[in-house]
Amino acid sequence: MATDGGPPIDAEALEASRLARQAELESRTSRRERNRLGQYATPARLAREIVEFALSQCSPGRPISFLDPALGTGAFYAALLGCARSGRIASAVGFEIDAAYAATAKVLWKGTPLKVCHRDFTRERAPGAGERATVLLCNPPYVRHHHLGTSDKARLRRLSAERAHIRLSGLAGLYCHFMAIAHGWMEPDCIAGWLVPSEFMEVNYGCALKEYLLSRTTLLRIHRFDPNEVQFDDALVSSAVVCFLNRRPSPEHLVQCSYGGTLRHPAMSQAIRVADLAPTEKWTRLPMSRAAVAQEGYRLGDLFSIRRGLATGANDFFILDEAKASALELPRRFLRPVLPSARFIREDEIDADTNGVPRLSRRLFLIDCDLPADELRRVEPVLWSYLRRGLADVAARHLCRSRRVWYLQERRPAAPIVCTYIGRSDHEGRPFRFLLNHSQATATNAYLMMYPTALLARRLARSPEALRAAWRQLNAIGRDTLLASGRVYGGGMHKLEPRELASVPADALARAVGLPPKRALEPLEPARVAARKARRATSFKFRSTSR
Template identity: 30%
Template structure:
């Protein structure tokens, strides 16, 4: 019988789960994962992040219907897990081989023929510096590669799971898509695919997500401890059901399915395109955004409540206009694909902050008394000791940005877009700054036409990180790699601006273009 694995609606309860990294796998996903790792009827199975025991239940169901016994082994660091597992219907006999121990840094001595994991999803900023250093040291020893410090615990769990896999064994691993989209992903997956056989990757349409209500895009990786292969199966799941996935993963990849789409893929192509993304179209792109513009993140204030204020508050404090710049603080303050001065006036009239305090290059004693009083209030609130502020000299010095002619809303649900900046504002970190390499208005207008075309916007998925409900996030360097449709570039005559750099274009053309 299926159990309730819904994510709690309460923010407090959800935050408690985030601290532990616990998000339970639904039964239907556990069933196809268990079917994959138990295909060869192994005698032992390990779940190194036991949680509520959903994988133990799935393994028992699969083994019972196929007439074999499998011993269940588990790990977790949460002492209350055994109580939750028993409450789910597991017996003392089912849990007799479960240990409360750290799987990554205190691993089991023996290897296992079947491992199934929903790892704790704890992002790097929730780990201590000591934990990060220990984990990075483990990864360095295990892989011979440096894993970027922004990798979360789920990355190290994957490495340890592979090391704990017996020869010929199978691993099923459900995890967020950032494991193959983050800055650490290239080194990680080159190591995996050079040592293990990637059998399949299962992606999920928003209507079939295993974790509804959670802002993450899940993937399931199915990996064998066999000689690496050059091809694998990539599956897009459109219905939250296990049957077709079980049939497909048992070798029936050529059958016609109604709830899943099956693609045979070459490993090298998938590593280049991205394991979370569908197969690349057979289209080469000569041009990228970085050929025509550079990209920077918006301004980090360190404390928006203090530095970013409404026009009425600025007047109330008596701070002169000369110490402010007009700014945009959130994406939803921009209603369309452009922002003009009348939009800023509208925001001011509705009480939205539009004034960014920028006191740079003026000695404290030369500031108006009203400003001195306000800065002393900030000191009394402890602002100079805040993480992003304490390295600044003086502490109230603000980051600066030239006004970007184009901005980019880099994280949104089906609404990531380029925004024409007609108001002359600077953005905070909710937006990216796009600076065309030519300042001529005609060039900027032509580049804007290319960027605002739907085909260009569709290409964002080729360079962005995927999140739940169709959201994508694109970082500055990734946005510079955004492919631009060749015919659009030529139609606007942008290629002529690159003639002096033709040698660079030829080099990029020969290199592997990331699409």
């Protein structure tokens, strides 16, 4: 392409040169250094798809004033040069905090419209109306909140509130602040394309950002990549592309929500009315979220009180296998059976011997003693001589230090059902397993422990066999329903928090254990009717079907 009046620009040759310099820069910096500034380059193919999508959404005659607030070597600018019609780029600005990257970009883009500013974008004053961007594309630095200094964080939060009225919590990462701060850099109807971690879609700190996207912008597209296909080789975050116009939306506006595949060819896509999207919902459920429709019946939380298993503070020290515990002659009364990791449990049903110890190849015991040290030394010298080995190291660990007696364990009676709540989705198997536990073994925080609530306990008292029916139903819950209820990390790792598992619809389970329909059970009082209506209002309704 050629810029107005200038010599022709060979976009392809420039991109080849950029990629070579990018690789050279990366080879010179350690992974740790790149982490500090969130330097994860956008793959060229992805940058091109984002640019193509963005350009397809702007009016063709509008001149492009381009802005990349976190330029790097200029992946988006390179793609823009390759896609935009000759002469359409009226101006282009890129900010880059890192001297080496900024210097490289200056050399690379000399003779093109791009002005490279070696500065911290978050400290720049936004330009006046008429000088702002019409196309803003950015892969902002992925820097987690705990790597932001206290005063910097306060400054960023203040700025985000000033520029976009987004009240970000202290847990928000730098990328959220970038999105908020960039608001003041956009002309009306500016198209923005952000490549960001999808985390904001499902965690509390993301609600403020979602609120902004729904109320202050016309959200065009949310595409979430399949976390099993990590976009950046070296950053284990699952990524999303968020595209919007700087214009308030009409309630009937349709947002294209897509998932998997590529931005150009997503595996799934649905258009959802903006009025049907709520900032409090997990957007990572989109677009496949049938599980999110209004659910008036039972949820698992009505039938089970769900708690994470116990955190011992030092599994290697407090948990011993049977052979070691007997070789040390530790007193039996202070040893509680504890479940081993789920990979040692082949069947989903755990049988027990007459002492309540699981019949498993790996039999483990937790030292669970509530005697104070003085007494222990006197009455159980053998156990004391083992525990005192941990005085220098284990007792000093944060969790142990916070206990009344450093080796005292939390109360977690054996639960009749436990759930493995961290799992992968990139294989055919189930990411989460529900185990029926007939033993007296407690469990560590590698499990969620599911204790029947009073409602279910009453039912089980009358018909104990209903527990088995409940367990079968748990394992029959659709894999997508469970995945949609939890959260996902890069690399396809899924996790279900107790509250998330408790929110899973459970009408089928309730029926299987013989409970009457929930509405027949308890008439709705006015407050609950209102809550139901509100839930209905914030639930997702799907307009079009997936491709």
